[in-house]
Amino acid sequence: MSLDTVAEDIREKARARAEDIRSEAEAEAEEILAEAERDAEEIRSEREADVESTIEQEREQRLSSAKLEAKQARLEARRDVLGDVRETVEEEIAGIEGDDREDLTAALLEGTVAEFEDDATLEVQGRADDEELIESLLSEMDYDGEYAGEYDCLGGVVVTSEGSRVRVNNTFDAILEDVWEENLGEISDELFEQ
Structure with a gap:
């Protein structure tokens, strides 16, 4: 090789x-x-x-x-x-006026006065426009009461007694608030049916 x-x-x-x-x-x-x-x-x-x-x-x-x-x-x-x-x-x-306002205010005043003792001296407040109406209703009642001035409300009365610390709010506003709260669900359902 x-x-x-x-x-x-x-x-x-x-x-x-x-x-x-x-x-x-x-x-x-x-x-x-x-x-x-x-x-x-x-x-x-x-x-x-x-x-x-x-x-x-x-x-x-x-x-x-x-x-x-x-x-x-x-x-x-x-x-x-x-x-x-x-x-x-x-x-x-x-906006309720006339006899309707008088009847409602009278019913509220009577219902409120019933909360107090018969001999109580009552001070009643209400809407400024209702002063004459409240004074007229008080003059027709057996209770010792007087119009004590304006209360900012839609109508109705707020009553206090000189001798007690009790104050009863029986205004249209208070009643509306109760009715509104109790029926808010129904009101809402009615308005917003789906």
């Missing part, structure tokens, strides 16, 4: 070995690249899921917030309507 043949044989083995190493390196590189692509795809999928979850959470929060705002707006609108109705009722009550 000649030296050239041996050298050629060594070169051939070296080339084959180099080719094997290159093939192995390419296979390893492809495996590393494939694994990197799988990892990247997994990371991308996780990120997409996180983003979608975040978007869904924000959407739910905004939807919930919008529903709450709408509910608050409806409640406020209802309160406004109920306030308007209450104001209209108060105006109607304040």
